[in-house]
Amino acid sequence: MTGEAHVRIGFIPLVDSAALLIATEKGFARAEGLDVELIREVSWANVRDKLAIGRFDAAHLLAPMAVASTLGLGHVRVPLVAPINLAMNGNAITVSTALHAELSAEDAVAHPAQTARALAKLVARRRAEGREPLTFGMTFPFSTHNYQLRYWMAEGGIDPDEDLRLIVLPPSYMVENLARGQLDGFCVGAPWSSLAVDAGIGVILHFGCEIFARAPEKVLALRESFAGDDPNLVAALVRALEKGAAFVDDPPNRDEVSQILSRPEYVGVDAEFIRRVLTGHLRINGRDEREDVDYLLIGRDGAMRPEPRQAEWIYAQMLRWGQTRYARTMADQAKRVLRADLFDAVLGEAHVEHEISAFAGPSFDGQSYEDYLAGFVIGRRV
Structure with a gap:
């Protein structure tokens, strides 16, 4: 050069x-x-x-x-x-406030294995009731976001290709689509999950580093x-x-x-x-915060x-x-x-x-x- x-x-x-x-x-x-x-x-x-x-x-x-x-x-x-x-790292799995309320009713706590099982129960119930499957957004099929969502869901017994919808959206479009009710959740890089929390329409369920450490x-x-x-x-x-x-x-x-x-x-x-x-110090909902130096x-x-x-x-x-x-x-x-x-x-x-x-x-x-x-x-x- x-x-x-x-x-x-x-x-x-x-x-x-x-x-x-x-x-x-x-x-x-x-x-x-x-x-x-x-x-x-x-x-x-x-x-x-x-x-x-x-x-x-x-x-x-x-x-x-x-x-x-x-x-x-x-x-x-x-x-x-x-x-x-x-x-x-740097991603987060965020769900709508409505979906979070449903997961909370299943006594889901912070660990990913427990929230995944709670989500599986909701997926089964929706199917039995004839309701539309849940829709989650990720930024691209060949992305860690996609693999984090799939890994988490599958550990709860969900087949992400059969039991719900995964759709591709650019990162900056996630919050808007969550607000419109077109998404029930998403996995995206920062800062877009924080914007959903600040707008009062989303709850950060898991940091990406809770799914995959590095x-x-x-x-x-x-x-x-x-x-x-x-x-x-x-x-x-x-x-x-x-x-x-x-x-x-x-x-x-x-x-x-x-x-x-x-x-x-x-x-x-x-x-x-x-x-x-x-x-690595993020608000996860309207009142709580979570910190992870490896976020x-x-x-x-x-x-x-x-x-x-x-x-x-x-x-x-x-x-x-x-x-x-x-x-x-x-x-x-x-x-x-x-x-x-x-x-x-x-x-x-x-x-x-x-x-x-x-x-x-x-x-x-x-x-x-x-x-x-x-x-x-x-x-x-x-």
């Missing part, structure tokens, strides 16, 4: 784009010789398509979408690589061919984003970060909502390192829900999306691979795909 490189990067208005937005806004990208042009998009499909055809050089992207694009699932095959994670959420994705053509540019992006994440994670900077992200051209919501997300991981605790095991876990979720078939070649392709080698070559940090764990069910780490999927009652097999 010689001179200043102009880089067009697409993003969705979510708090988990913070490292990217701050790296650009605070001059960390410019210091690395990058002239970053940020383009705010509405839907993940738009981001994926513009990245695929070269309208974007890089993108804030759903980690499962990067794997799906590489495997040619749901769209034309465009191999992508992710040299750095932008976020782990879910690979967003990555910086580039076309494999583009990344291969200019490794120095990739290295500059990794360095700039690491500095952006460090700035976001430093507590004295939270007010400034929240104000920057609140701008209309970025996330476009009140800074207080963003600050709550960054601290959203941007840079700390090794969150930025893209581990191939994370891509294997994503592929396992795709297999479980019938989004693809097992093939050794596809499994190998999936692993090559999250490029720890590119990250390590730039930052050279010591690392420890973290276990990907869930609130219930079999552990993925150390198991074959076949053995892992055999541990579930609901879902597909290899």
Whole structure:
């Protein structure tokens, strides 16, 4: 890379784009010789398509979408690589106040296994009464949001493909559709669940990190061919984003970060909502709050390192829900999306691979795909 490189990067208005937005806004990208042009998009499909055809050089992207694009699932095959994670965790399962009241009547308490069983009772009752099935929103079929909803529901005995409706909506549309009664609940990234709570129309039932402890959420994705053509540019992006994440994670900077992200051209919501997300201290209904320091991981605790095991876990979720078939070649392709080698070559940090764990069910780490999927009652097999 010689001179200043102009880089067009697409993003969705979510708090988990913070490292990217701050790296650009605070001059960390410019210091690395990058002239970053940020383009705010509405839907993940738009981001994926513009990245695929070269309208974007890089993108804030759903980690499962990067794997799906590489495997040619749901769209034309465009191999992508992710040299750095932008976020782990950060989602929440939110339900309407009406559905929450019904779940409360079933004596459901905070643990996901109990709320899932309570939801299963409601689903069965609605079917017996001839009522319409419940409708939940998620942001894309190849997303952690989809897998979190499905995993949670299935642990209660619900088959999400048979017992209710799952529909795709852009993140910023979730609250509006919940208010209109077109959704009974959704799983979405921050800050949109907080807006539903503040509007008095939703209750946060579970943080995403209560379903999966360290879910690979967003990555910086580039076309494999583009990344291969200019490794120095990739290295500059990794360095700039690491500095952006460090700035976001430093507590004295939270007010400034929240104000920057609140701008209309970025996330476009009140800074207080963003600050709550960054601290992991959220209102879950009109009177109660819940705190979890792991609600959203941007840079700390090794969150930025893209581990191939994370891509294997994503592929396992795709297999479980019938989004693809097992093939050794596809499994190998999936692993090559999250490029720890590119990250390590730039930052050279010591690392420890973290276990990907869930609130219930079999552990993925150390198991074959076949053995892992055999541990579930609901879902597909290899």
